[in-house]
Amino acid sequence: MSILKGAAVIGQSGGPTSVINASAYGCIKTALENENITKVYGMCNGIKGLLNDKLMIMDEEDPAELALMRTTPSSALGSCRYKLKDPDLEPADYERILEIFKKYNIRYFFYNGGNDSMDTCNKVSKFMLKNGYECRVMGIPKTIDNDLTGTDHCPGYASAAKYIATSLMEIYHDARVYDTGMITVVEIMGRNAGWLTAAASLACAKGQGPDLIYCPENDFDIYEFMAKVKKIYAENGKCIVAVSEGIHDKNGKYISEYGNDLSNAVDGFGHAQLGGLASFLAHEIKNATGAKVRGIELSLLQRCAAHCASLTDINESFNAGKTAVEKAIEGVTDKMVGFTRTYVDGKYVCKYDLFDLTIVANTEKKIPADWFNASKDGMNEKFVEYALPLIQGETDLPKEDGLPKFVKLKKVIAK
């Protein structure tokens, strides 16, 4: 273990989750307590804050207030969607980063985000190595999409999954309150991978879930879909469907585009409309069945519903941030902290491991084909076995006046 003394900087990137702040807090708290780390900076809005020399001094925050980060959704430091260029072709950003590193004697770089963030880590790491600036770079994953390679699952996924399964159970009860017919279509996030939508099947495992679940891993045929909905509705008078926003036909065309692209309208499935996939499908089903139909989009709520976060997710996310600092102190660099699933006496135990940044940055993990049911309109027990341990435990989110008490940082900017 070679000792490296200096400041640390942490940034957050990409879309919000309920627990990305838990990871950042795990990182910040561990860094603040470490004797080799002289100061801890937070990037204002990710790498953009670093490039603009807008760093907040985390040492200035009140520790009790800072601890509220653990259960506050979205990115407390601020996020960005900024993709660094190829350092060989456009080195300006990297030179600027090096300049800032030198200015604050930054020797530890932690970046908390999805695929693009791991790419950022990788590029920064390579550039510093090439320029002989000693610096340890660690990626801390997050994404509700659960599509990062290597790690068994991603921080943030389980809380979104818990919210989705819980909401679907509640919708199940709501949707069958009358003895009259009702069809409900619930649209869930996930452009290329169906992990979030598949979480609706956890409600099915409780006998209180949707009848049909469609993920982007399988081609979607709207005629076949309509026939199934009609059949279920005819038999039960109720039908609940969960669809991934990214479902597409066999030509790769998004079903959500059927509605707003009149020129490409497929046999009457074209309509000028403002709503999303759920309202499009609801409209089509209403036309085809005459039933009362409701389209529901879980929208932002599924990624920021910290009040329904999984305690397992919160703890694992915190530990991912903590492990990143501990490993960096030990001398590790150019890695992402991830999760390996183990079972001890048949009980799920999460192990914290290191993964190669390059692999993570360039590949996208989808649901294995054999986790779907035979008719590709639902999940089988393999998915449930995978997801159920992740959603265990309830958040200990502090409350004030019956409402969440979320963190309010002072954000003292470094001169």
Place this chain on the structure above:
Amino acid sequence: MSILKGAAVIGQSGGPTSVINASAYGCIKTALENENITKVYGMCNGIKGLLNDKLMIMDEEDPAELALMRTTPSSALGSCRYKLKDPDLEPADYERILEIFKKYNIRYFFYNGGNDSMDTCNKVSKFMLKNGYECRVMGIPKTIDNDLTGTDHCPGYASAAKYIATSLMEIYHDARVYDTGMITVVEIMGRNAGWLTAAASLACAKGQGPDLIYCPENDFDIYEFMAKVKKIYAENGKCIVAVSEGIHDKNGKYISEYGNDLSNAVDGFGHAQLGGLASFLAHEIKNATGAKVRGIELSLLQRCAAHCASLTDINESFNAGKTAVEKAIEGVTDKMVGFTRTYVDGKYVCKYDLFDLTIVANTEKKIPADWFNASKDGMNEKFVEYALPLIQGETDLPKEDGLPKFVKLKKVIAK
């Protein structure tokens, strides 16, 4: 106190809430434990179940399972939307009810619902009195809309309000994660009264709420609205708006109809569209500002999110059902149980009172005019003082595998 021995029947009516089952459970449990009540029946789907002689025997349910009703959303007995006719003109339904009452020796009638349910209670009560059938009739209120007269507030409102305020706080954090512009429009239930939408102001009281709140109590001017959104967006780069589904212009035309009524299109505000008010307003704002805009409809989630219910609401709802039975046993009939607000040592205390069914059935309570701010685009402290005590305390909803454990009744049907 005149002793009346016989069976009791309870029914649920109207749309779901998170706590209507808490009221029903308060009623059923108290009735099961009372020595004057010989048997407790539940109507399958409200008054329709009574008319169709479809009654479930609540005595047959496992007490531990039955207790789960307290934290299960929607109507466990099943609901209906059936309005009884005028008994003087069309007495058939009432004669049928009397027949069923005689068949099962039903002497206690409890009906759990909104305005229409209180009307049902009132009519049944009058008919039985006129026909000399001794029977005690009690209304147990519920409605997320909070629009029943007499009672300070309605069972179900506070849980919806808590969910709305919590979700708005979470959306507030989500919507400002990037340093780029963003406008968010959140559509909340409430056709004629703005109680639910006003609950968004509880998030404002925590400094984490919407910038603008519009309720149906005030006329909505889309031009004035657009000007305000533009101004806030120009100043802050962010703007969050909460709108009631029932907002309307000074001619009484619903703003939600602007979008789908091309023939009545007002200066370009007409569009063929399938989405609701939120997506219509989001589309208009996007056109006017060029900003990134997101429309979110809280939809069914706001009325069935039992996982975020207010413990105050659960307990008060339970007590409303319990009080209905206790008062009926004491000889009271033809009344609704409601809430009177008192303060003991400055602390909110709910008192259970009796209200006249006729008044409740025929009037609709709106938000007092002086609870809005001067510009009618938000609430003032009077609303916050009113609503805040109601959302206190967290649900003790039992969990199983990290998901809610909701009631599953056996529903043994009486022969």
